[in-house]
Amino acid sequence: xxxxxxxxxxxxxxxxxxxxxxxxxxxxxxxxxxxxxxxxxxxxxxxxxxxxxxxxxxxxxxxxxxxxxxxxxxxxxxxxxxxxxxxxxxxxxxxxxxxxxxxxxxxxxxxxxxxxxxxxxxxxxxxxxxxxxxxxxxxxxxxxxxxxxxxxxxxxxxxxxxxxxxxxxxxxxxxxxxxxxxxxxxxxxxxxxxxxxxxxxxxxxxxxxxxxxxxxxxxxxxxxxxxxxxxxxxxxxxxxxxxxxxxxxxx
Amino acid sequence: xxxxxxxxxxxxxxxxxxxxxxxxxxxxxxxxxxxxxxxxxxxxxxxxxxxxxxxxxxxxxxxxxxxxxxxxxxxxxxxxxxxxxxxxxxxxxxxxxxxxxxxxxxxxxxxxxxxxxxxxxxxxxxxxxxxxxx
Numbered sequence: 523x524x525x526x527x528x529x530x531x532x533x534x535x536x537x538x539x540x541x542x543x544x545x546x547x548x549x550x551x552x553x554x555x556x557x558x559x560x561x562x563x564x565x566x567x568x569x570x571x572x573x574x575x576x577x578x579x580x581x582x583x584x585x586x587x588x589x590x591x592x593x594x595x596x597x598x599x600x601x602x603x604x605x606x607x608x609x610x611x612x613x614x615x616x617x618x619x620x621x622x623x624x625x626x627x628x629x630x631x632x633x634x635x636x637x638x639x640x641x642x643x644x645x646x647x648x649x650x651x652x653x654x655x656x657x658x659x660x661x662x663x664x665x666x667x668x669x670x671x672x673x674x675x676x677x678x679x680x681x682x683x684x685x686x687x688x689x690x691x692x693x694x695x696x697x698x699x700x701x702x703x704x705x706x707x708x709x710x711x712x713x714x715x716x717x718x719x720x721x722x723x724x725x726x727x728x729x730x731x732x733x734x735x736x737x738x739x740x741x742x743x744x745x746x747x748x749x750x751x752x753x754x755x756x757x758x759x760x761x762x763x764x765x766x767x768x769x770x771x772x773x
Numbered sequence: 774x775x776x777x778x779x780x781x782x783x784x785x786x787x788x789x790x791x792x793x794x795x796x797x798x799x800x801x802x803x804x805x806x807x808x809x810x811x812x813x814x815x816x817x818x819x820x821x822x823x824x825x826x827x828x829x830x831x832x833x834x835x836x837x838x839x840x841x842x843x844x845x846x847x848x849x850x851x852x853x854x855x856x857x858x859x860x861x862x863x864x865x866x867x868x869x870x871x872x873x874x875x876x877x878x879x880x881x882x883x884x885x886x887x888x889x890x891x892x893x894x895x896x897x898x899x900x901x902x903x904x905x906x907x
Binding site for chain 2: 583588699
């Protein structure tokens with residue numbers, strides 16, 4: 523399915539947890555580049571003023587009742603966009619790592635036939651901050667594995683800067699067990715096995731302003747075996763065409 | 774005689790019996806109040822009745838151990854206890870996973886419904902752009 527040209531269809535989903543310092547700037551930046559887009563911030567049980575600042579900046583805010591994890595917040599945003607009939611969805615982080623100006627490249631990739639466009643910080647032509655060695659090694663491992671399993675060259679499987687068309691959105695919304703914390707290589711593998719065409723686009727990414735990455739040392743150590751099991755589980759499951767959507771909504 | 778070599782004192786038998794009866798009593802009370810999963814209640818009842826049976830005829834358990842080729846009967850008790858615990862753990866792990874998934878879906882639905890029901894709290898950027906779901 524080809525992406526429509528109209529900017530009216532662009533939904534921007536931003537999961538946020540205690541990002542009061544950066545969320546307003548991120549939302550304003552998105553609205554500056556995509557004035558007619560619908561920016562949705564999924565407030566993942568923040569204890570600060572993330573929701574208020576996002577709303578003041580012009581975002582539609584969905585509040586999770588408690589901190590449920592990045593994956594749950596992202597999935598909630600995707601479900602919301604899906605139910606609104608979104609044709610193009612951009613997902614990006616709330617910490618200022620991703621520049622809305624770069625999203626145009628992702629949308630162009632959708633227009634060229636991709637179902638999922640990934641903003642890569644490691645592909646040639648990208649502009650990347652200094653990534654810690656442990657995270658870089660982890661990303662390389664899963665990029666290598668994902669490339670072989672999906673037969674699609676992927677260099678940055680942990681990127682949260684993505685664009686999806688309606689087909690990919692439907693696939694991800696219907697994923698039975700969307701990862702709670704780290705929807706990375708396993709989700710991409712599921713999408714690929716479900717017939718989505720994935721393309722990577724080099725983009726500029728900046729260091730996390732709060733310097734509070736999801737992948738701390740202990741989490742990183744646990745992340746590798748957990749992701750390996752998750753990818754193995756995806757390989758065991760045959761993608762299903764029809765799945766009951768959360769809440770029973772179907773189209 | 775087996776009982777003479779590996780005898781169980783009357784105090785130990787009484788303690789096992791009391792523990793078994795207490796476990797069964799607690800389990801059935803919870804089941805009556807519907808405050809315990811039936812599957813877990815079944816496992817706990819089996820454990821409680823096993824303790825009572827052991828207190829009534831410990832020699833029978835020793836006999837079973839010898840028949841199974843276990844020379845040291847307490848080892849059989851340990852193996853049975855570990856198997857029961859492993860079974861309980863597996864059952865609860867599966868149960869928690871299902872509940873976690875359902876809880877997550879409910880959380881998402883509550884959030885989406887709340888966002889739809891409270892349009893005044895957070896004003897949407899452009900209500901006319903938001904098309905009804907298909």
